[in-house]
Amino acid sequence: MHLYPSSLAALIEALRKLPGIGPKTAQRLALYLLHAPEGEAEGLAQAILDARKKIFFCSVCGNLTDADPCELCRDEKRDRSLLCVVEWPRDIIAFERTGEFSGVYHVLHGVLSPMDGIGPDDLKIADLLKRATKGDIKEVILATNPNVEGEATALYLAQLLKPIVPRVTRIAHGLPVGGDLEFADTATLSRSLLGRQVI
Amino acid sequence: MHLYPSSLAALIEALRKLPGIGPKTAQRLALYLLHAPEGEAEGLAQAILDARKKIFFCSVCGNLTDADPCELCRDEKRDRSLLCVVEWPRDIIAFERTGEFSGVYHVLHGVLSPMDGIGPDDLKIADLLKRATKGDIKEVILATNPNVEGEATALYLAQLLKPIVPRVTRIAHGLPVGGDLEFADTATLSRSLLGRQVI
Numbered sequence: 001m002h003l004y005p006s007s008l009a010a011l012i013e014a015l016r017k018l019p020g021i022g023p024k025t026a027q028r029l030a031l032y033l034l035h036a037p038e039g040e041a042e043g044l045a046q047a048i049l050d051a052r053k054k055i056f057f058c059s060v061c062g063n064l065t066d067a068d069p070c071e072l073c074r075d076e077k078r079d080r081s082l083l084c085v086v087e088w089p090r091d092i093i094a095f096e097r098t099g100e101f102s103g104v105y106h107v108l109h110g111v112l113s114p115m116d117g118i119g120p121d122d123l124k125i126a127d128l129l130k131r132a133t134k135g136d137i138k139e140v141i142l143a144t145n146p147n148v149e150g151e152a153t154a155l156y157l158a159q160l161l162k163p164i165v166p167r168v169t170r171i172a173h174g175l176p177v178g179g180d181l182e183f184a185d186t187a188t189l190s191r192s193l194l195g196r197q198v199i
Numbered sequence: 200m201h202l203y204p205s206s207l208a209a210l211i212e213a214l215r216k217l218p219g220i221g222p223k224t225a226q227r228l229a230l231y232l233l234h235a236p237e238g239e240a241e242g243l244a245q246a247i248l249d250a251r252k253k254i255f256f257c258s259v260c261g262n263l264t265d266a267d268p269c270e271l272c273r274d275e276k277r278d279r280s281l282l283c284v285v286e287w288p289r290d291i292i293a294f295e296r297t298g299e300f301s302g303v304y305h306v307l308h309g310v311l312s313p314m315d316g317i318g319p320d321d322l323k324i325a326d327l328l329k330r331a332t333k334g335d336i337k338e339v340i341l342a343t344n345p346n347v348e349g350e351a352t353a354l355y356l357a358q359l360l361k362p363i364v365p366r367v368t369r370i371a372h373g374l375p376v377g378g379d380l381e382f383a384d385t386a387t388l389s390r391s392l393l394g395r396q397v398i
Binding site for chain 2: 002003004005006007008010012013014015017018019021025027028029030031032033034036038040041042043045046047048049050051052053055065066067070071088089090093096097
């Protein structure tokens, strides 16, 4: 006996492919979708198809967009002399949430990772150098993730950018706000000492 | 500035309506779906639409099915004299997973819950009594959940069924297999004493 009717089994199988969704959650979501209010499940299906059709990468910065160039690149109020380099489009969202950054972005679409066979040619590094050479850029902020691959990529980019850009910076490392000294790892604590600032 | 292009925002919004999916998970799932392998996202959308179109309730037992009567009710090998009453179709799946039950099911589609305004007429109780009267049923197992509403519903059904069915039983309460006495709540522990069996 099959536990589910075939179209329900197909839905559960499709949901299980999503990241972080196990068999139990997939079953719960599928049963919810079956009995969701009129239009809600159909709305989700349509939203998936729409997003797949309409979203692509901005030709300037590599951000997700439904118009080229993207809203950020079109925005006249943003400071085009300040360029923040990130790994993924989701990192732009994280920075935009802070409301602290008024420059423009460049998305690498990954980090250097020899273990995974990802070299400079697999990232949008050539585009970045072109932007840095052409544009009137005063500062490039390297905002790759604070892990081994992110640090290596930042160092690599710094070497390439220093000859052509007046100022190349790296985002600060240290204790997260609201964190606790007691639970900080030694590497983070060391960086918080090295990066100490006069108050 | 909008954080996301509008069709991505719509997808995140649609995903957030799913149970247990918060804003962060919705964003992660949406970004995954945007870049999922060819056909995977479209497959999910199609699976949602298919399931909504094809799945309905079995006219006999109330289980989810894509053919009437459902596979369980059609199965000649199952014992039609043994009827297990559950709250929801998902409870059937749970019992079927055990492989221990060879009877048939009846889904109430809820439990009595005066607080939520759910009375006997809102559940498939009339259908259950009809089945119990007509069919050659030897035993009804009341397998509603072991909580207040489930117990009350089981007691209510037992009163109705006892005059027309030879044997009415309730699933056993006690310590879960692999559990730990130390962490068991007092109610469960009491039930495990009351329900003790000769070995």
